[in-house]
Amino acid sequence: MTRIFQPFTINQNSLITLDDNAFNHLIRVLRMKVGEQIILFNGTNQITPAVIQQIDKKSVIVKTSTTIFDNRESPLNIHLGQVISRGEKMEFTIQKSVELGVTNITPLLSERCGVKLDETRLDKKVQQWQKIVISACEQCGRNVIPIINPVTKLENWCANLTDSLKLNLHPKARHGINQLSTTHHNISLLVGPEGGLSEDEINMTSNYDFTDILLGPRVLRTETAALTALTALQLRFGDLG
CATH class of the missing domain: 2.40.240.20 (Hypothetical PUA domain-like; domain 1)
Structure with missing residues (x-):
């Protein structure tokens, strides 16, 4: 219906x-x-x-x-910090993240972010992305609307996170999501840009108590990485079974 x-x-x-x-x-x-x-x-x-x-x-x-x-919400409260990707990739990531149960999305700017827009155009993008969120909820059956937060610089986002399990996808991390052990229902997931986070940014995230995690032996595109991580988290701690 x-x-x-x-x-x-x-x-x-x-x-x-x-x-x-x-x-x-x-x-x-x-x-x-x-x-x-x-x-x-x-x-x-x-x-x-x-x-x-x-x-x-x-x-x-x-x-x-x-x-x-009619509650369709995951027991996990996942806040996705996604460095903005080019073209339709960001829209795809937002749409599918909603289907996978994300509750909050913050578009991020980092050193290697390939999107260069002024403040006015970024505000319009946020409005467009919120419409995509609503459409995704209409399609997938969710009855709570996730929020698209204003575009934020990466370090500001990391510094202002509330108490949560903070995860950073990193191709050289030693452990995967299956090795995580937590009682947290609040998870902050950071996904970098197409060129990855810089060395300084990776060091910065560790200063804010982020845990580096590995998704597997293959290097994933930014939009693939976000959705793979969300799926793995829902399987490990959430409501996918």
Whole structure:
């Protein structure tokens, strides 16, 4: 059943008008008709079934039924610090990270980051990435919306992390995720750029108590590394089995 995110309180057993984004998707893209059923959610870990009641030129009205608690969240609270990658790679990483249960994403700038944008364009990118997050939640069934944080310099991100297990992917690390032993439910995962972190940056992360981890004998692209690490963490400590 089609799932639609709405950024407002969804009253149960009521008639409500959906926002413009929902109208465009349901009516102009999916060509849905009066009487068809959808699922609404607003990020509170609840879903509300609804039926399309009325379609006008620029709006759609639905009749909601009883709201249901529907928890699809991992027991892990994973904060992904991803150095910004070029083109569609960053969008791909964000989309798939949401599917794999990440709860927070901070786009990072590092010495070897290949993306050079001014502050205004970076802000627009963050807004675009947040829309990708919402779309991914609609597709994968999550009812809590992960947050895309403002773009941050790598060291500032490392310095301001709260108490968590801090992991840095490194091709020369001695241990993998299966060798980790932790009671932490909060994990901060750092994934470097396509050229890797510099030696100074690696040393800096160790000063902030990051643990270097290895994903295997092969060198992975940045977008592959992020998703592989998230999968391994969910298998080891989360809800993939």
